[in-house]
Amino acid sequence: MLVRALGAPVATILIIAVSLLIRFGIGLHPYSGAGLPPRFGDYEAQRHWMEVTVHLPIQDWYTNTTDNNLDYWGLDYPPISAYQSWLYGKAIQRLEPEAIALHTSRGYETPSSKTLMRWSVVASDILVFIPAVLACRHVFFKDATVEQRAWMLFAALLQPAAVLIDHGHFQYNSISLGFAAGAAAVVASGKEVLGSILYCLSLNHKQMSMYYAPAFFAHLLGRCLRRPTLLTQVGAVARLGFVVCATFACIWAPFLVPPSRAIEVLSRLAPLRRGLFEDYVGNFWCATSPLIKWKQLFSQQELVQLCMGATLLTVLPAMAQQIRSPSRKGLLLCMASSAFSFFLFSYQVHEKSILLPLLPVTLLAPDVPALAAWLPAVAAFSMYPLLKKDGLSLAYGALLLFWAAFTLPSQAAPNRTAASGGAQGRGGSMLSYGLPLIFRTSVGLALGIHAAAAVLDPPKRLPFIYDALMTALSFLHFAAAAVYVQLLLWSQDHEKSN
Known part of the structure; x- marks a missing residue:
C-alpha cells in the first residue's frame, strides 16, 4: 500500500537512495585483511592492482618482474578487471598518490584512502549495476504492478550477500554482475549481438561469469535454431560467433603479441594450484569433505575431471530446455540453474x-518472491565464517535484520499471486505454501548454530565445528534451491521468445 501511495518514480528513487545509504554504512566497517600484515587481504589486493597497472607498462601487468612480484597479490582476473584497476588507480593517484605509490604503498591504510576505495565500489554500482537492474526491470516486468516492480528492485539492490561482500569484505563483483544482468536484459529484448558483447564484458571482468556461459549459449542457440531455414540458422550462429571472437580480440589485444603473453595471462586465471576449495564454502565438495576425504582419495587432475563431469551433468538439463524452448524469463532461470551447478560442483x-545464482533469482523476485526472500538470507549466512574474520559480524547482523524486517515476514505467508500464473506456475505456488515451515526451520537452525558458537567453546578435536555446520546447512539449502529452479524451468509455461 505504501509503495502504491508513493508512486513508481518516488518508490524507485527511495529504494536506490536507501541501497546507497546502506552501502555507505557498511563501508564504515572493517574490510578484508585490515591491519593484518604481511599480505593483508582482498582490500590490499585491489589496491595493489591499482599500483601495478598505474605504474607499469601494460605488457608487465601479468608478468613476474622485479617491479611486479606475482607472489604478492599478482593480478589473477581477466583484462577488464585490470583496466578497471588502472582507471580507479588513476583517479586515486590524483587525490592521494601515496596510496598507490610503487613498492612503498604496500599495506597502505589511511582513513582517506579507505574512503576513496570504498567510493570506487559505490561508483561501480552507480555506473554499472544499478542501471543494469533497472534495465532488467523494464524488460522483464514492464507490465507488472507497482509493488512487484518495487520488490524486484529492492531484492536486487539490497540482498545482503552482495552488499556485504562488495562493500564490507571489499570486491568489485557488481561490475561483472552488472554486465551479466545487462546482457540478459538486452538479449531478452531481442538485441542478441549487443547482449553477446555485454556478456563478453562480464566474462572478461571476472572469470566466475563463466557460470552463466551455458545459459547464454543455450538460449542464443535456441533462438538461432528458430530461424526459418538452415541457412539463416547457420548465419545467425556464425554472426554471434564472430561478435564474441571480435569482442575478445579487442579486449585482449595488448596481450596477444607475442602469443606466449596471452598464455601467461591465461595461466594466471586458472585457479588449479589452489586446490578443490578454500576455507568454508556451502558446496558439495566442502560440505561432504568431513565424511569423504576428496583431496586424499583423488589426485588434483582426477578432482578436476570429477568436478567437470559433475558440473556438466547437472547443467545439461537446463541447457536442453532453453535450446528446445528459449524464452525471456527462461534465460534468467537457466542462468540461475547453470550458476548453481557450477557453485555446487565445480573446482575451486x-x-x-x-x-552468481543469487543475481537471476533476485531479478525474478516478483515471480519467485519466496525464493528471492529466503535465498539471499541463506547466502549471507553461508558467508559468515568469512565475514567474521573480516570483523563484519555487526554489519552482518544488522543487514540481515533489515532484510528480514522488510522481506521474510511478508513472504512467509502463502503468496496470493501464485495461482495467477506467471513464471511461478505450480512450482512457485508449492514453494510459497511451503515457505512458512521452511522459513521457521531454516531460521531456527541458523540461530541455533549462531547461539551455540557464541556461548559454547568448540571441542578441542573439532575447533571449526560451527563453521562446518554452517557450511553443511547452507549446502542443503542451496541444493534444494537448485532442484527447485530446475523443476520450475521445466514445469512452467514460458512466454514465447521474441
Missing part, C-alpha cells in the same frame, strides 16, 4: 560465488 569455488 569461493564463498562469493553464490552471488
